[in-house]
Amino acid sequence: xxxxxxxxxxxxxxxxxxxxxxxxxxxxxxxxxxxxxxxxxxxxxxxxxxxxxxxxxxxxxxxxxxxxxxxxxxxxxxxxxxxxxxxxxxxxxxxxxxxxxxxxxxxxxxxxxxxxxxxxxxxxxxxxxxxxxxxxxxxxxxxxxxxxxxxxxxxxxxxxxxxxxxxxxxxxxxxxxxxxxxxxxxxxxxxxxxxxxxxxxxxxxxxxxxxxxxxxxxxxxxxxxxxxx
Amino acid sequence: xxxxxxxxxxxxxxxxxxxxxxxxxxxxxxxxxxxxxxxxxxxxxxxxxxxxxxxxxxxxxxxxxxxxxxxxxxxxxxxxxxxxxxxxxxxxxxxxxxxxxxxxxxxxxxxxxxxxxxxxxxxxxxxxxxxxxxxxxxxxxxxxxxxxxxxxxxxxxxxxxxxxxxxxxxxxxxxxxxxxxxxxxxxxxxxxxxxxxxxxxxxxxxxxxxxxxxxxxxxxxxxxxxxxxxx
Amino acid sequence: xxxxxxxxxxxxxxxxxxxxxxxxxxxxxxxxxxxxxxxxxxxxxxxxxxxxxxxxxxxxxxxxxxxxxxxxxxxxxxxxxxxxxxxxxxxxxxxxxxxxxxxxxxxxxxxxxxxxxxxxxxxxxxxxxxxxxxxxxxxxxxxxxxxxxxxxxxxxxxxxxxxxxxxxxxxxxxxxxxxxxxxxxxxxxxxxxxxxxxxxxxxxxxxxxxxxxxxxxxxxxxxxxxxxxxxxxxxxxxxxxxxxxxxxxxxxxxxxxxxxxxxxxxxxxxxxxxxxxxxxxxxxxxxxxxxxxxxxxxxxxxxxxxxxxxxxxxx
Numbered sequence: 001x002x003x004x005x006x007x008x009x010x011x012x013x014x015x016x017x018x019x020x021x022x023x024x025x026x027x028x029x030x031x032x033x034x035x036x037x038x039x040x041x042x043x044x045x046x047x048x049x050x051x052x053x054x055x056x057x058x059x060x061x062x063x064x065x066x067x068x069x070x071x072x073x074x075x076x077x078x079x080x081x082x083x084x085x086x087x088x089x090x091x092x093x094x095x096x097x098x099x100x101x102x103x104x105x106x107x108x109x110x111x112x113x114x115x116x117x118x119x120x121x122x123x124x125x126x127x128x129x130x131x132x133x134x135x136x137x138x139x140x141x142x143x144x145x146x147x148x149x150x151x152x153x154x155x156x157x158x159x160x161x162x163x164x165x166x167x168x169x170x171x172x173x174x175x176x177x178x179x180x181x182x183x184x185x186x187x188x189x190x191x192x193x194x195x196x197x198x199x200x201x202x203x204x205x206x207x208x209x210x211x212x213x214x215x216x217x218x219x220x221x222x223x224x225x226x227x228x229x
Numbered sequence: 230x231x232x233x234x235x236x237x238x239x240x241x242x243x244x245x246x247x248x249x250x251x252x253x254x255x256x257x258x259x260x261x262x263x264x265x266x267x268x269x270x271x272x273x274x275x276x277x278x279x280x281x282x283x284x285x286x287x288x289x290x291x292x293x294x295x296x297x298x299x300x301x302x303x304x305x306x307x308x309x310x311x312x313x314x315x316x317x318x319x320x321x322x323x324x325x326x327x328x329x330x331x332x333x334x335x336x337x338x339x340x341x342x343x344x345x346x347x348x349x350x351x352x353x354x355x356x357x358x359x360x361x362x363x364x365x366x367x368x369x370x371x372x373x374x375x376x377x378x379x380x381x382x383x384x385x386x387x388x389x390x391x392x393x394x395x396x397x398x399x400x401x402x403x404x405x406x407x408x409x410x411x412x413x414x415x416x417x418x419x420x421x422x423x424x425x426x427x428x429x430x431x432x433x434x435x436x437x438x439x440x441x442x443x444x445x446x447x448x449x450x451x452x453x454x455x456x457x458x459x460x
Numbered sequence: 461x462x463x464x465x466x467x468x469x470x471x472x473x474x475x476x477x478x479x480x481x482x483x484x485x486x487x488x489x490x491x492x493x494x495x496x497x498x499x500x501x502x503x504x505x506x507x508x509x510x511x512x513x514x515x516x517x518x519x520x521x522x523x524x525x526x527x528x529x530x531x532x533x534x535x536x537x538x539x540x541x542x543x544x545x546x547x548x549x550x551x552x553x554x555x556x557x558x559x560x561x562x563x564x565x566x567x568x569x570x571x572x573x574x575x576x577x578x579x580x581x582x583x584x585x586x587x588x589x590x591x592x593x594x595x596x597x598x599x600x601x602x603x604x605x606x607x608x609x610x611x612x613x614x615x616x617x618x619x620x621x622x623x624x625x626x627x628x629x630x631x632x633x634x635x636x637x638x639x640x641x642x643x644x645x646x647x648x649x650x651x652x653x654x655x656x657x658x659x660x661x662x663x664x665x666x667x668x669x670x671x672x673x674x675x676x677x678x679x680x681x682x683x684x685x686x687x688x689x690x691x692x693x694x695x696x697x698x699x700x701x702x703x704x705x706x707x708x709x710x711x712x713x714x715x716x717x718x719x720x721x722x723x724x725x726x727x728x729x730x731x732x733x734x735x736x737x738x739x740x741x742x743x744x745x746x747x748x749x750x751x752x753x754x755x756x757x758x759x760x761x762x763x764x765x766x767x768x769x770x771x772x773x774x775x
Contacts (some may be wrong), residue, residue, distance in 0.1 A: 029613075164749070167484045167628065167629070168498055168628075168629050169484035169494050170484050172491075172493055173494070187549065187610070187611035187612040188549065188553070189612040190548075190621060191614055191618065192612070192614070197497075197629060197631055198632060199497035202493065274664070277668050278668070279668065288668060289670075293668035294665070295662065298662070299662075301661075301662075302525075302660050302715040302716065304714075304715050308714075309661075312657060312660070312669070315658050316669050316670045354661075357661070361669075
């Protein structure tokens with residue numbers, strides 16, 4: 001079992017870590033991957049057809065985009081490659097977990113993860129809280145149909161974003177009741193530093209680790225939990 | 230008074246001046262002559278204090294015009310001349326005007342120095358030197374771009390400058406002109422002084438340096454090289 | 461004061477006023493937070509960085525005796541950006557805010573040192589420019605390398621800022637950290653007028669006029685490093701301002717290097733304020749999602765002049 005995509009990496013680790021022949025190196029980065037700690041114990045492989053073929057996997061999981069040439073080459077050599085989409089809602093996450101669990105033959109574990117998710121979502125306090133603006137690195141807002149939006153809604157917030165980019169002035173003009181940004185990373189970049197601009201000091205703030213929402217998985221519920229506090 | 234004491238200089242590893250000694254004082258018009266590569270420019274630069282080990286004269290009392298001097302920007306001739314006041318830190322318009330007159334470019338003061346003829350530009354550079362009202366003028370080929378009439382005009386100005394108490398040391402390629410106007414001639418060859426005397430006495434040495442002969446009629450004309458076996 | 465200079469100073473004031481009223485929040489007076497925390501630092505930085513670049517260009521042209529000299533074009537801006545990148549992405553600037561302009565100023569000083577060393581060899585004008593272009597290419601290559609090796613994986617995506625400049629989202633902290641070095645650098649450069657005039661006759665003649673040539677070049681390098689370095693630290697790589705401004709002002713103020721210093725300072729501020737205004741207004745009137753890069757706008761304005769100047773020099 002090889003995974004060529006950060007998101008499928010994480011699903012693989014959660015559902016069937018003992019069957020892993022190779023994960024992407026990105027899965028080990030704690031700022032991107034929720035299962036980073038466990039991933040470091042498992043073998044890694046470059047998304048390179050030669051490297052993957054050497055492992056003789058019986059199944060390769062990949063995303064819809066990215067590593068296209070590698071996927072094509074692997075299929076040419078007769079390797080079974082399954083490509084999955086990015087889930088953008090909790091419902092879609094559930095469907096995907098079930099689907100991948102079926103592929104791997106671990107339906108029971110899949111069902112357990114889904115049940116856990118449902119319980120946590122139901123346990124979120126229900127209270128109308130006002131308008132929140134999700135502001136990712138680079139000025140991107142959440143917007144309807146995105147996972148970040150789903151987390152906001154699950155926590156009882158209204159999403160003030162439209163899915164496009166807004167600058168600092170636009171953000172201040174929108175006057176959200178809550179500003180949600182990514183947790184500050186270990187090392188600076190201009191894009192991540194922007195979340196800490198002095199002009200934003202007056203806004204109520206919550207930070208969410210980016211690893212929870214970059215990929216949709218059972219762990220994404222934690223984002224909603226943080227926002228519901 | 231300016232001078233050098235057993236001064237040596239090398240350029241790019243090659244020795245250009247070998248232990249040259251020289252002294253000059255007010256009232257002298259010294260012409261420095263010699264073949265190409267003799268070290269004339271280096272000699273003048275040493276006097277101007279531009280070489281390591283050479284004494285730096287007071288910039289208010291000395292003016293140096295280098296060979297092929299040019300201005301990097303299209304300043305007006307008057308502005309170029311005014312640069313001569315920099316050592317004094319003032320804008321003495323009278324000194325500048327006088328300098329322009331002496332060099333014959335007073336009427337061209339407003340013209341840009343990069344838009345006049347080569348000869349006029351050279352006169353502008355000389356005007357800059359005069360504007361400093363120096364006691365010593367160090368000039369490297371000051372009349373190189375000038376027509377014969379202009380040559381005589383400028384050399385006459387320099388001679389008068391020396392007569393009034395100034396000191397001129399000029400590298401001059403035209404040995405005959407040098408002999409006509411200078412009070413003293415220094416002949417350099419291969420980095421050494423081979424003659425340092427009144428022009429009449431130094432001229433035979435100069436001729437020998439160039440491998441030419443001096444006319445016997447004392448008209449100071451240099452004859453063509455004598456061919457072997459011809460009467 | 462010359463009438464032309466007065467016009468420039470009035471233009472600076474007018475542009476500052478207009479700039480404070482234009483932004484993503486729309487035209488007109490915004491609320492206090494946006495005005496004070498976003499518009500004021502950005503506008504003042506545009507004026508300061510532009511002033512520093514214009515003046516640095518005039519001084520470089522005088523010191524190197526070359527009308528094609530420009531801190532961006534000759535690689536000094538690139539070296540400054542490299543210094544800033546090393547200080548920023550490896551966390552130094554997070555601990556000491558002054559490390560950001562500090563790194564940039566060191567980079568700019570190193571770039572100046574290289575160029576001044578070349579100029580001392582009395583190389584011809586075009587050769588000096590070649591040396592500067594080579595330095596610029598080298599700096600860009602190292603910038604790309606540094607960004608790809610940076611600890612933060614998103615660093616390389618920010619290369620457009622470092623190579624093409626921008627003033628979005630600058631804060632009062634950036635103003636506080638870059639403003640004083642730029643001001644000190646400009647003050648230093650403004651005092652070099654007479655010395656640069658002397659240099660127009662060549663280094664040898666200037667030395668005989670009593671000018672301490674080496675010290676003058678060092679002071680010029682120092683001033684340029686301060687003004688351009690601090691500017692690059694907060695605004696990224698912006699070129700052509702130092703090239704275009706003195707060139708545009710020569711017909712009005714004459715060819716004497718010393719006469720161009722103060723006008724180039726004002727002219728640089730005018731140019732960058734205008735470019736920044738266009739950058740801010742563009743997304744409001746055109747279908748653009750983000751602002752055009754400042755360096756792109758100044759390059760669009762400056763490149764045609766480069767061609768014109770080169771032709772004049774060749775004649």
